Amino acid sequence: ELADQHEFLAGVVGWAPLIEAGVEAAIERFSSHPKLKGVRHVLQDEPDDDYMLRAEFNQGIACLHAHGLTYDILIFERHLPQTIQFVDRHPHQIFVLDHIAKPRIKDGSLSQWRSRMMELAKRENVWCKLSGMVTEADWGNWKEADLAPYFEGALEAFGADRLMFGSDWPVMLVAAEYTAWRQIVTRAIAQLSAAEQANIMGATATRVYKLDR
Numbered sequence: 001e002l003a004d005q006h007e008f009l010a011g012v013v014g015w016a017p018l019i020e021a022g023v024e025a026a027i028e029r030f031s032s033h034p035k036l037k038g039v040r041h042v043l044q045d046e047p048d049d050d051y052m053l054r055a056e057f058n059q060g061i062a063c064l065h066a067h068g069l070t071y072d073i074l075i076f077e078r079h080l081p082q083t084i085q086f087v088d089r090h091p092h093q094i095f096v097l098d099h100i101a102k103p104r105i106k107d108g109s110l111s112q113w114r115s116r117m118m119e120l121a122k123r124e125n126v127w128c129k130l131s132g133m134v135t136e137a138d139w140g141n142w143k144e145a146d147l148a149p150y151f152e153g154a155l156e157a158f159g160a161d162r163l164m165f166g167s168d169w170p171v172m173l174v175a176a177e178y179t180a181w182r183q184i185v186t187r188a189i190a191q192l193s194a195a196e197q198a199n200i201m202g203a204t205a206t207r208v209y210k211l212d213r
Contacts, residue, residue: 003035010211011037013072018060027060031067037209038070044102049079052086061090070094070209073126076102077109080116087123094125094208099132099168100154105146106138114153121157127208128158130185130200131166134175142175144184151188160189160196164205 003009016026016039030036043052051057064071073095075083080101087095097120103113120126133147154163165185169178176184189197206212 003033009035010206011035011209013038013040013070013209015040016060018063019054019057023060024063027063027067027069031069034213036069037211038072038096039064040072040074040098042074043079044074044076050082052079052082058086058089061093065090065093068210070096072096072098073101074098077104077113077116080113080120084116084120084123087120087126091123091125095123095127096164096208097126097128098166099136100128100130100150102132102136103150103153105133105136105142105150108146110149110153113150114157117153117157121159121162126158127162127164127204128154129164129166130154130188132168132172134172134181135168137175139175144187147184148188151185155189160192160200161204163200164208165201 003012012035014030014036016030017023018039018041020026027039041057061071071093073083073086075098083097083101101113101117101120103109117128121128130151133150134142137146165182167178167181172178172181186197186201189200192200
């Protein structure tokens with residue numbers, strides 16, 4: 001309803017009952033809305049870390065491709081092994097990894113996250129959002145330098161062409177203001193070409209989510 005009312009809302013990644021009876025009818029109904037661009041389930045909050053591997057959930061995912069919808073993967077770092085298996089079941093589905101998989105920035109944990117991100121990024125149907133980082137750092141005491149290795153790791157894994165800016169607003173407000181976060185991302189990618197920066201700051205999201213249609 002908000003997207004209908006406001007032109008600046010170019011697209012919505014919403015929720016659909018991917019694991020319930022009648023999922024195909026539900027997705028068909030929701031996908032008829034021109035501003036619905038994708039679906040996301042809060043996998044990070046499921047008690048079962050293997051939830052995404054359930055057969056019935058994957059049946060729901062299989063319905064998305066037929067309707068031209070993306071799927072956003074919302075996980076913690078510990079879910080990356082299951083995510084790789086999950087993505088491999090759907091080689092033609094467009095996936096967007098939210099929040100660079102929420103690495104344990106507060107703990108300074110890097111190597112395992114980096115290696116698993118490199119492995120996931122081998123799947124060319126996966127894109128990644130530069131977002132959700134300040135909430136995984138020490139909320140009141142993080143420094144920009146704490147985030148730098150994770151920007152570098154995401155760039156190394158996915159390259160500039162498969163990264164997109166994300167805000168995680170309003171959740172991010174527990175640790176930073178939106179304008180501050182945008183400036184941090186801008187500085188983190190300043191060494192890239194103008195075209196690469198433009199892709200990350202909007203053009204890639206427009207293509208992946210088909211925001212110009």
